[in-house]
Amino acid sequence: MSPQLTEYIIEFAYICAVALFVLSLRWLSAPSTARRGVLAGEIGMGLAIAATLLYHGIVSYQWIAVGLVVGAVVGIPLGMVPMTAVPQRTALSHAFGALAAAMVGTAEYYLDTPNISHFTMSALSIEVILGSLTFTASLMAAGKLQEVLPQRPITYKGQNFVNLSLLAAAVLIAIRLVLHPGETYLFPVIVVIPLLFGLLMVIPIGGADMPTVISLLNSYAGLSAAAMGFVLKSKLLIVAGALDGSSGFILSIIMSRAMNRSFTNVLFGAFGQVQESVAAQAEQKIVRSATAEEAAAILEVANSVMVVPGYGMAVAQAQHRVRELYDVLTKRGVDVKFAIHPVAGRMPGHMNVLLAEADVPYDKLLDMDEANPEFAECDVALVIGANDVTNPAARHDRSSPIYGMPILDVDKARTVMVIKRSLSPGFAGIDNELYYIDKTLMLFGDAKAFVGSLLRALTTAGNSH
């Protein structure tokens, strides 16, 4: 094949890959097309890799083959982790991607110096700084989420000043390198400082805020790859990196907004520390609890039930039992719908993915804005392992850390039932006043086990009628 024809084939494959990446992001934004989105992304990536392997500049395939084998050996087990471990798995992927970008940038610098244009050196510096800090920050984030590192925020006086000074030092040295690329002794500094900055940046952030941080790091890894595209003159990398960078950034904004938090609050707020007094306070108030049989009797006579799933449903892996409950109630003429809060669980779309896995019909899933007006007309709001996203304090208690966060108005339903194991707080570490109002019945137990008991009680009651 002539080199020119190969070049055309590569370019054409890259255009197709880019189109597939764009379509993939588009399709991933709705549950009904999400599977198609994943497939489009996979085909696009396969096409991009295959086309790159045709590149005439490749001297030997040996090391590429070794890289593919090592990548597959690490990547396949990573793809098999349980759903609840997906945030830390994603952090590890960002760490590897960012490390690759930083290493390519380093290799390019030493290969080309001192014949590097100011523009290439600027792109290379951005690539190396973002790649290095994303590498260590992502490893820290994964460690905190996996609980191999302490989750609690570690803070000290002057922390933000130290961190920002380090970053400023790296940027100043990078500017010096852009002006004088031949000063090779400076280059290691723009690798080492960001590596250190990545560690220090994540130390003051609580484990519970890690999903938002990971999405921000996703954006940095994407921008680093886009900068690498400018260095390597690869249009594919520029577009793919920019898509990754911007979608990660938009996701971080959506997550912060749904928690009514600013980026600064996530990055510097040391959020998620459990209030010491919560357990003590909780014990003094009165709660009403019910057995599975009592709850089943109420559900049976309800006309409409709104299920509100949360992190506890994910932990208990109760989604299949919840689907069975949906089937049983629907068969008895109860109108059952699901109210999905944008930050229920620990990652965006967490509840949608779990309910889709259990084949709950998509049209029964209402997002927050659709669900809230319906609660007032609803006989039972059945909260399954959700906590913060239902806390009415967010609406009126100015002293609450979640004040202003939009919540699901479950307290407006005629009866509220909450399945959870205890009165323990959730992610935000605060008590939930929903548990103490007259219309609330606490159904204490593990979500999967309790929904199982509800199903048995409903079946027994059904048989005896």
Ligand code: NAP
């Ligand atoms: P949550 O407020 O964290 O509460 C989850 C509740 O589930 C806990 O109170 C826990 O109570 C219960 N639970 C745990 N294991 C259970 C089990 N096996 N069976 C039954 N219940 C169980 O969860 P949420 O209401 O879903 O709210 C999500 C929180 O995460 C929000 O504060 C949100 O801001 C934050 N967040 C979300 C994202 C995201 O992207 N989704 C990202 C970052 C932060 P017991 O211990 O008493 O059982």
